[in-house]
Amino acid sequence: VAGFRRLAARHLHHLDGIEVVDGSVVRNAWPEDLDVALRDQDVRRVARRGKWLVVHAERASLLAHFGMTGSLVLAGPDAPLDRYHRAVLHGDADLRVRDVRRLAGLWLATDDAGIDEIIGPQGPDAARLTTGRLAAALRGRRGSIKAALMDQRIVAGLGNMLSDEVLWVARLHPGRDIATIVPREVACLHAAVRGVVARSARAGAIPRTPAWLASQRSVAEPTCPRCHGPLERSRIGGRTSLWCPHCQPR
DNA sequence: TCGCTTGTTGATGG
DNA sequence: GCCATCAACAAGCG
Numbered sequence: 001v002a003g004f005r006r007l008a009a010r011h012l013h014h015l016d017g018i019e020v021v022d023g024s025v026v027r028n029a030w031p032e033d034l035d036v037a038l039r040d041q042d043v044r045r046v047a048r049r050g051k052w053l054v055v056h057a058e059r060a061s062l063l064a065h066f067g068m069t070g071s072l073v074l075a076g077p078d079a080p081l082d083r084y085h086r087a088v089l090h091g092d093a094d095l096r097v098r099d100v101r102r103l104a105g106l107w108l109a110t111d112d113a114g115i116d117e118i119i120g121p122q123g124p125d126a127a128r129l130t131t132g133r134l135a136a137a138l139r140g141r142r143g144s145i146k147a148a149l150m151d152q153r154i155v156a157g158l159g160n161m162l163s164d165e166v167l168w169v170a171r172l173h174p175g176r177d178i179a180t181i182v183p184r185e186v187a188c189l190h191a192a193v194r195g196v197v198a199r200s201a202r203a204g205a206i207p208r209t210p211a212w213l214a215s216q217r218s219v220a221e222p223t224c225p226r227c228h229g230p231l232e233r234s235r236i237g238g239r240t241s242l243w244c245p246h247c248q249p250r
Numbered sequence: 251t252c253g254c255t256t257g258t259t260g261a262t263g264g
Numbered sequence: 265g266c267c268a269t270c271a272a273c274a275a276g277c278g
Contacts, residue, residue: 051257068257069275101274103257143267152258161256206256217256238269240255 001048001157002127003204004064004072008055008095009046011074015039015057016090018106025086025097028118029108037108038062043091050122050156054115055089062089063107063118064097070104072097126157126197131190138178138186145181145189146174147237157197160239161206161214166192167243168213168226173250174241175234217242 017039020031029037041058048054053072055062064072075094087097087106097104109115124133137154138145148154149163158166167174170192172185181189200206208215213231216222222231224244232245 065257067274068255070257100276101255101257103274141266147268150257159256214256239257 001051001053001066002201004053004066005046005048006204007072007074008043008053008089011093012043012046012055012089012091012095014042014091015055018062019088019090020086020106021081021088022086022102024102025099025104025106027105027107034062034106034108037110048125049119050125050152051159052119059110061109061115063109063115065105065107067099067101067103067105069101070097070099121153122156123152123154124156126155126162126193127201129155129190129193131187134190134193135183135186138181141178143178144174144236145172145176145178146241148178149193150237150239155193158193160241161217162196162200164242165206165213166196168248169196171247173248174236174243176250213242213244 015038018035020026020034023031026034037060038057043055043057045056046053047056051065053064073096075096077094084098084100085096086099086102086104089095097106107118109118123137134155138148141148146163146167149158149166150160164174166189170185170189172189206212206214211225213225215225216231222242223229224231224247227244227246229244229246231242234241
């Protein structure tokens with residue numbers, strides 16, 4: 001989403017209008033109303049809040065959430081639409097919302113309160129996390145650390161893959177009970193979140209280079225990029241976790 | 251055909 | 265009240 005934000009900030013200084021290709025992508029308005037509310041105005045600011053993209057225009061804001069497979073792509077005006085393009089933001093250039101699985105969505109907000117209401121409760125943003133904020137967010141909680149990292153109300157911006165990456169860097173077992181984590185480990189976890197998120201955001205995606213755990217994600221017999229031992233897969237917090245039993249002991 | 255997948259939400263049960 | 269699990273959403277892939 002950080003990459004999508006950069007793309008929009010660079011190419012979307014003015015909104016001519018929003019062309020909705022697949023009506024189901026607009027979640028809280030009729031496509032015509034979304035277009036009417038946002039057309040023919042300058043873009044004041046493009047912000048990211050956790051996994052949300054917020055385009056602040058003069059009279060209203062457009063919110064986008066990309067689900068698992070959604071993306072924002074730059075396209076020339078004459079580039080053909082494919083079946084996965086759901087909407088086109090017409091401006092200085094065209095930005096298209098593309099999504100294979102249709103879990104991405106667009107929302108219209110007419111003021112700041114509306115934005116907050118749509119996004120709902122969010123924890124501190126992973127990219128601006130501090131050790132103190134992380135400690136506060138985890139305080140008094142039970143359950144696995146991985147489920148907490150993926151919970152947007154606790155820390156905003158981390159999903160399944162980034163959480164695995166962060167825990168691997170911090171050498172913490174994904175199933176580790178929050179109640180047993182000591183301050184030194186919280187500090188280590190915080191450093192891992194900041195480092196992993198900063199490098200991913202800069203790249204515009206989670207790097208799949210050999211030094212990253214993510215490089216082993218879809219490998220049949222994954223091995224640890226650090227100790228080269230075999231990695232384990234298990235289900236934690238309802239999603240598949242990849243972790244190193246040697247580097248991340250329970 | 252089955253089981254899996256980078257996200258979120260709501261129901262249900264402990 | 266908090267937490268875990270599951271189903272649903274949806275479509276592609278091996």
